[in-house]
Amino acid sequence: MFLKVTLIVVVANRVDVLLPAYGLTSLMGTETADYAYRTVWSILLLVSFVSLYIDWRNTSLDQPIKPS
Amino acid sequence: MLVERSTGHGCFLLLGKSGVGKSIFALQFIHDGLAAGMKGVYIHTSVPTEGLMEQASSLHLNLDEGDLKERLILIDVYASLAGLPSTSQVVLQQGATLNDLSHAINEATKNLTNFRLVLDDLASVVAYTRPEVAFKFTQVTLSRLRAQKATAIMILIPGVISAEQERLLPTVFDGLLEMDSEETLEGLKRRFRVRTIRNAKHRTDWVQFDIYEGGIQVTAQAPSRA
Numbered sequence: 001m002f003l004k005v006t007l008i009v010v011v012a013n014r015v016d017v018l019l020p021a022y023g024l025t026s027l028m029g030t031e032t033a034d035y036a037y038r039t040v041w042s043i044l045l046l047v048s049f050v051s052l053y054i055d056w057r058n059t060s061l062d063q064p065i066k067p068s
Numbered sequence: 069m070l071v072e073r074s075t076g077h078g079c080f081l082l083l084g085k086s087g088v089g090k091s092i093f094a095l096q097f098i099h100d101g102l103a104a105g106m107k108g109v110y111i112h113t114s115v116p117t118e119g120l121m122e123q124a125s126s127l128h129l130n131l132d133e134g135d136l137k138e139r140l141i142l143i144d145v146y147a148s149l150a151g152l153p154s155t156s157q158v159v160l161q162q163g164a165t166l167n168d169l170s171h172a173i174n175e176a177t178k179n180l181t182n183f184r185l186v187l188d189d190l191a192s193v194v195a196y197t198r199p200e201v202a203f204k205f206t207q208v209t210l211s212r213l214r215a216q217k218a219t220a221i222m223i224l225i226p227g228v229i230s231a232e233q234e235r236l237l238p239t240v241f242d243g244l245l246e247m248d249s250e251e252t253l254e255g256l257k258r259r260f261r262v263r264t265i266r267n268a269k270h271r272t273d274w275v276q277f278d279i280y281e282g283g284i285q286v287t288a289q290a291p292s293r294a
Binding site: 059064 | 148169192193197198204
């Protein structure tokens with residue numbers, strides 16, 4: 001769970017590097033690239049929160065207090 | 069004495085090594101609540117019901133007398149771990165799960181508000197589960213207790229559960245209380261402090277205490293260790 005969130009946040013943080021690296025800044029123009037960067041960031045963060053919630057909901061308390 | 073301003077209820081984690089007086093503190097906490105007319109729930113995991121009552125009686129905290137007995141609900145997890153019969157009102161069966169304990173707490177505290185609860189101790193309940201399961205159990209239990217305006221103390225001996233559990237679990241509590249002891253030339257010195265309490269003004273210095281008939285009594289402000 002924490003690994004997943006860390007990965008998502010790391011990727012989201014590096015979007016500003018990835019976009020120019022693939023020539024997207026010059027292709028789209030700085031303003032559009034900035035908009036794309038913010039959009040991707042927001043989507044990734046949303047995905048991470050939804051993923052966290054799903055993990056939490058799927059965590060079952062049906063575990064024995066003492067193993068047999 | 070240590071807390072100047074607080075909401076009056078909340079869920080606290082009491083940390084301290086074995087033998088420092090955590091269970092006595094918890095028994096006194098329940099006893100004082102019962103004596104004040106509140107309901108009390110004591111979840112015991114490491115002693116049988118009789119042992120718990122004997123310990124309370126030896127401190128003159130008689131939980132099985134008159135009105136106090138009527139207001140006290142005992143949830144026995146020890147019996148399920150040891151495979152023994154029990155005289156507590158609520159007894160978990162052998163092989164019980166965290167879900168069963170969660171339901172038992174829910175049933176025992178149904179329709180109750182402004183009561184006191186003790187889990188003695190949290191490590192015995194979550195020691196064999198994954199950190200996220202322990203976290204969810206604690207989170208769900210404390211959420212319900214907060215909604216019921218309960219004051220709860222859960223005991224934890226540091227070092228018994230995994231480091232990840234120990235890092236995660238304190239974050240869901242409203243406050244951390246610590247007990248410690250050290251051997252001196254004059255004998256064993258016990259001390260207590262409030263480490264954190266959310267939304268409350270409190271002192272953080274250690275106070276020295278001793279165990280007498282009637283429970284724990286603060287004897288002096290403890291000098292800070294170098």
